[in-house]
Structures are given as C-alpha cells and as structure tokens.
Amino acid sequence: MSDTQTSTLLTIRIVPDPVLRKTARAVTPADAAQVRALIPQMFATMYAAPGIGLAAPQVGVLLRLVVIDIAPEKTPAPLVLINPEVVAASPESATREEGCLSLPEQYAQVVRPAWVRVKYEDERGARREIEGDGLLAACLQHEIDHLNGVLFVDHLSALKRNMLLRKLAKEQKEKTSRK
Numbered sequence: 001m002s003d004t005q006t007s008t009l010l011t012i013r014i015v016p017d018p019v020l021r022k023t024a025r026a027v028t029p030a031d032a033a034q035v036r037a038l039i040p041q042m043f044a045t046m047y048a049a050p051g052i053g054l055a056a057p058q059v060g061v062l063l064r065l066v067v068i069d070i071a072p073e074k075t076p077a078p079l080v081l082i083n084p085e086v087v088a089a090s091p092e093s094a095t096r097e098e099g100c101l102s103l104p105e106q107y108a109q110v111v112r113p114a115w116v117r118v119k120y121e122d123e124r125g126a127r128r129e130i131e132g133d134g135l136l137a138a139c140l141q142h143e144i145d146h147l148n149g150v151l152f153v154d155h156l157s158a159l160k161r162n163m164l165l166r167k168l169a170k171e172q173k174e175k176t177s178r179k
C-alpha cells in the first residue's frame with residue numbers, strides 16, 4: 001500500500017484560525033526529519049479533502065512547504081515545493097474561480113498574473129524551477145500566499161471579501177450546531 005493510503009490525515013485549519021494569518025519560516029536542513037514525515041501526510045490529507053494543493057500552515061505547521069497535484073484524477077503528478085518563491089510573473093492577468101480548503105464551500109473569481117516561474121527546493125534539497133499558466137499558475141500563487149498568511153479572499157474587494165467571510169462564518173456555525 002502506498003504512503004498516501006496508510007498516512008494519518010491531518011486536521012485542516014479553517015478561517016478564522018490565527019495560524020492561517022502567520023508567516024511561515026524557511027525550511028532548513030534541521031527540519032529534514034519533520035518535513036520527510038509531513039510530506040506523505042500532507043498528500044494524503046490533500047487527496048482525501050479533495051484538493052489540488054495544500055500548504056503546511058493549513059495543517060498548523062509554520063514551515064515553507066507546499067504539496068500540489070493539479071491532475072489527481074487523470075495522471076497523478078505530485079509536486080513537493082520547499083521554500084518556493086515566485087521569481088517571474090507575466091504582466092498579463094488571468095481570472096479564475098478559486099476555492100480553499102481553509103474556507104470550505106466558498107468560491108470567488110480571483111485575478112492574478114496569468115503565468116509564473118517559481119524557484120524551490122525538492123524533497124532531496126535540489127534547487128529546481130517550475131513555470132506554468134492556467135490552473136497551475138493560480139495554484140502555485142495560492143499556495144505561496146498561504147506561506148505568507150495570505151488567503152484568496154485578500155485578492156477580492158473588501159465588499160466581496162466580507163460577504164464571503166460572513167457566509168463562511170454562518171455556515172460553519174450551522175455545521176457546529178448540527179454536530
């Protein structure tokens with residue numbers, strides 16, 4: 001059985017959990033054991049959710065670590081990004097509907113650069129780069145935002161953000177009262 005299937009599922013933190021608003025710190029070689037253990041748990045949690053990306057702060061870990069798989073149904077393409085940084089972005093913007101596992105059942109159109117290049121370290125510590133447009137570009141930026149305490153709602157107007165956050169609070173309250 002694969003790691004994904006045997007791994008414990010981590011608890012995904014939901015807004016307004018304060019950990020989601022903190023800046024994560026860079027992963028160092030001293031974090032190797034924790035990061036190695038966390039990666040399969042984060043993939044398992046992301047696939048189970050289901051989601052196409054997960055940043056460590058979403059599971060309460062303030063490290064600059066992200067997992068992504070934008071095509072889990074088709075050909076799985078798991079991607080681990082350690083200390084990722086956007087090093088280039090297109091001047092053109094693209095608008096796409098985004099959701100976030102930390103804001104369950106909330107969706108909005110988000111405007112971001114259409115294309116980005118991201119440098120990062122892989123799980124073996126090798127320096128790598130990835131570039132992409134479309135869903136991959138949105139996902140890369142969305143996950144790197146999480147490492148900086150930024151959520152997709154921060155890219156919306158204050159009016160839309162507040163509407164969405166109030167709707168989330170109401171729905172979460174209803175969920176709790178039903179349990």
Ligand code: GNR
Nearest residue numbers: 051052053054098099100101142
């Ligand atoms: O599952 C997710 N879908 C998604 C759709 C559009 C843009 C970004 C994303 S990421 C999100 C999972 C998540 O919350 N990652 O932090």
Ligand code: NI
Nearest residue numbers: 099100101102
């Ligand atoms: Ni998210």
